[in-house]
Amino acid sequence: xxxxxxxxxxxxxxxxxAGWIVFLRVGAIVSVLPAFxxxxxxxxxxxxxxxxxxxxxxPTVDVQKLAEPSLMFLxxxxxxxGLFFGILLRFFVFTLQIAGSIAAQxxxxxxxxxxxxxxDPQPAMAHVLVVAGLALASLMGLxxxxxxxxxxxxxxxxxxxxxxxxxxxxxxxxxxxxxFSLGFTLAAPFVIASLLYNxxxxxxxxxxxxxxxxxxxxPAITAxxxxxxxxxxxxxxxxxxxxxxxxxxxxGGR
Numbered sequence: 001x002x003x004x005x006x007x008x009x010x011x012x013x014x015x016x017x018a019g020w021i022v023f024l025r026v027g028a029i030v031s032v033l034p035a036f037x038x039x040x041x042x043x044x045x046x047x048x049x050x051x052x053x054x055x056x057x058x059p060t061v062d063v064q065k066l067a068e069p070s071l072m073f074l075x076x077x078x079x080x081x082g083l084f085f086g087i088l089l090r091f092f093v094f095t096l097q098i099a100g101s102i103a104a105q106x107x108x109x110x111x112x113x114x115x116x117x118x119x120d121p122q123p124a125m126a127h128v129l130v131v132a133g134l135a136l137a138s139l140m141g142l143x144x145x146x147x148x149x150x151x152x153x154x155x156x157x158x159x160x161x162x163x164x165x166x167x168x169x170x171x172x173x174x175x176x177x178x179x180f181s182l183g184f185t186l187a188a189p190f191v192i193a194s195l196l197y198n199x200x201x202x203x204x205x206x207x208x209x210x211x212x213x214x215x216x217x218x219p220a221i222t223a224x225x226x227x228x229x230x231x232x233x234x235x236x237x238x239x240x241x242x243x244x245x246x247x248x249x250x251x252g253g254r
Contacts, residue, residue: 034137081157148248156251
């Protein structure tokens, strides 16, 4: 057995170095991934998840040209590329937060049920949508989709390469605009209900100036916002998940 180990040892440093370089990109992606990269997940658990994904991705990565760039360049470039691809996915969490914030503000629930519902201060509606969206994605095989997404990042930006500034600008602007557009689209029922509510209150106030319409309308908009959330949340999450899956399947195709 010792003689066999002697023959294996010369290859061990190269394998460890290659695994470390793969871990840098995978770890950077996992640190900001939806669900796996949340602040509520303990740091040791996130480290274990990153190592697990590294073990899955490492056999599929071409490390033949690993010796060409310097170790410092590889470490910086792989960490930057991984962080960029992770942030692109993180925008889908921001989408749910934006939709929940717009919905809460439109239905006057941002202060009544707001505060620090989660790790980051946000309205309760946004917290509910984020938790529900991450739970839905996890139930639908999130780990498999993430593994495919990491492999796609190596196809788009091979190991030892830096992503071009033009690609960063194009993909970043596209994802930011898609994030706000999808967030407003998901919150559209609440915005429409708020518009109808305010128009109705304006008409009632002009017809009956002595009536304190704000005291009459506040319970109505609160109850209406909660009812709309109960009815529209499944459709909102379905639309969000469809966009999420399509992006994971084609990161640079949007």
